[in-house]
Amino acid sequence: MKALDELTFDNRFARLGDAFSTHVLPEPLDEPRLVVASNAAMALLDLDPAVADTPVFAELFSGHKLWAEAEPRAMVYSGHQFGGYSPQLGDGRGLLLGEVYNAAGEHWDLHLKGAGMTPYSRMGDGRAVLRSSIREFLASEALHALGIPSSRALCVIGSSTPVWREKQERGAMVLRLAPSHVRFGHFEYFYYTKKPEQQAELAEHVLNLHYPECREQPEPYLAMFREIVERNAEMIAKWQAYGFCHGVMNTDNMSILGITFDFGPFAFLDDFDAHFICNHSDHEGRYSFSNQVPIGQWNLSALAQALTPFISVDALKEALGLYLPLYQAHYLDLMRRRLGLTTAEDDDQKLVERLLKLMQNSGVDYTLFFRRLGDESAALAVAKLRDDFVDLAGFDAWAELYTARVARDGDDTEEQRRGRMHAVNPLYILRNYLAQNAIAAAESGDYSEVRRLHEVLSKPFEEQAGMEQYAQRPPDWGKHLEISCSS
Numbered sequence: 001m002k003a004l005d006e007l008t009f010d011n012r013f014a015r016l017g018d019a020f021s022t023h024v025l026p027e028p029l030d031e032p033r034l035v036v037a038s039n040a041a042m043a044l045l046d047l048d049p050a051v052a053d054t055p056v057f058a059e060l061f062s063g064h065k066l067w068a069e070a071e072p073r074a075m076v077y078s079g080h081q082f083g084g085y086s087p088q089l090g091d092g093r094g095l096l097l098g099e100v101y102n103a104a105g106e107h108w109d110l111h112l113k114g115a116g117m118t119p120y121s122r123m124g125d126g127r128a129v130l131r132s133s134i135r136e137f138l139a140s141e142a143l144h145a146l147g148i149p150s151s152r153a154l155c156v157i158g159s160s161t162p163v164w165r166e167k168q169e170r171g172a173m174v175l176r177l178a179p180s181h182v183r184f185g186h187f188e189y190f191y192y193t194k195k196p197e198q199q200a201e202l203a204e205h206v207l208n209l210h211y212p213e214c215r216e217q218p219e220p221y222l223a224m225f226r227e228i229v230e231r232n233a234e235m236i237a238k239w240q241a242y243g244f245c246h247g248v249m250n251t252d253n254m255s256i257l258g259i260t261f262d263f264g265p266f267a268f269l270d271d272f273d274a275h276f277i278c279n280h281s282d283h284e285g286r287y288s289f290s291n292q293v294p295i296g297q298w299n300l301s302a303l304a305q306a307l308t309p310f311i312s313v314d315a316l317k318e319a320l321g322l323y324l325p326l327y328q329a330h331y332l333d334l335m336r337r338r339l340g341l342t343t344a345e346d347d348d349q350k351l352v353e354r355l356l357k358l359m360q361n362s363g364v365d366y367t368l369f370f371r372r373l374g375d376e377s378a379a380l381a382v383a384k385l386r387d388d389f390v391d392l393a394g395f396d397a398w399a400e401l402y403t404a405r406v407a408r409d410g411d412d413t414e415e416q417r418r419g420r421m422h423a424v425n426p427l428y429i430l431r432n433y434l435a436q437n438a439i440a441a442a443e444s445g446d447y448s449e450v451r452r453l454h455e456v457l458s459k460p461f462e463e464q465a466g467m468e469q470y471a472q473r474p475p476d477w478g479k480h481l482e483i484s485c486s487s
């Protein structure tokens, strides 16, 4: 276990130099205070969890103090936003403080979001508000606990600094951890600004540090792109299987590592709705729940375009062709597991589709349905769930197919099947209204609800005593909350 001053830095991205990032010092927030910290994320840095309660912790992650070895940098990138190319983006309010390596030899970027203005702030103030910082913190740690690849969050530090959005709010900072902060948009930036040398340097950097196994392949860059395609297919399959809607899948928000990145107006589905749009500025539904699948491919094509100096167009197209079949295979595998199935049959895809259609038509709670399906024998579970459906004949027909399918599946015991299902079907997810309750309390100075919610979501598959209120459908006020895009 380390103390805060014992972290070991190795700032590999900063060493790429000024063509890639700009030195900027964080601008401190007034009266910093710890809102919430993640012990699991602290462990990634070998930090003793007790350090979160020391004053220096809040000072370090609110811009008041800095390690001597840190080299805070704002990264430059660009990207496609809602389908259109934005030539100049970059860290407008976040800083890569440095890279820390832990005892296991893993490197973690320390990225402080809300750290003030940078050369890439455009019209923005460089700040992040408490509300959005709490949402990013809760989401990254909750996704990780569900087994969905994601950037992580060490802590949220609140403050008394006023920040103007639709109304006056308070500034906060969230400390994000990820093995890399390189986005698709980094490659696009050097491609569209016609800087082939820097682009090659960036490609080498990512290949050496994050895809070293691809070095062994005859075409390392192509192998790396294929791996990125595969990771994205798997990540998006998990989003779809667990009902996660990212909301802003612009290429500047897509990590080169295939991890969920840059949380904005995201949401988990309450009622199943394939057409759900969580970002209320997304008028055309470009990033609606079901569109995430084709948009994943669109984004990979945008990255492929930026990689044409290194890889032939035919090879890129072939690699892109892997995306959909891989996505479908991962998705079906996850859905089979959610249904408690261990074997594969040709009609399983149809079984899933029929169920989702029924859920869609009846507004059935996506998470609780699967959880309850694993509570009892298949026959008993469907009998109890039947009342949630409007099309009873439709549901009965599905239930008959399902119970017969379960009976054919394997020869494990009823109890084993239920255990398997509960291990993949969460009881607790980050529902928007739960986040909203925690935010409202935090905005009035009470951080206990954020901390409790974080705690509950860190064990989403485990029924926790006294936490029934976190495993409920939203109350009327909490359905279809409009989450502001301003953050």
Ligand code: AMP
Pocket: 089, 090, 091, 092, 093, 094, 120, 121, 122, 123, 124, 125, 126, 127, 128, 248, 253, 262, 264, 487
């Ligand atoms: P986002 O939609 O949060 O991914 O942000 C898109 C771009 O806008 C990124 O380059 C951000 O750094 C920048 N940005 C977002 N909010 C702010 C802000 N309050 N101040 C400065 N830049 C911002």
Ligand code: MG
Pocket: 252, 253, 262
């Ligand atoms: Mg972003």
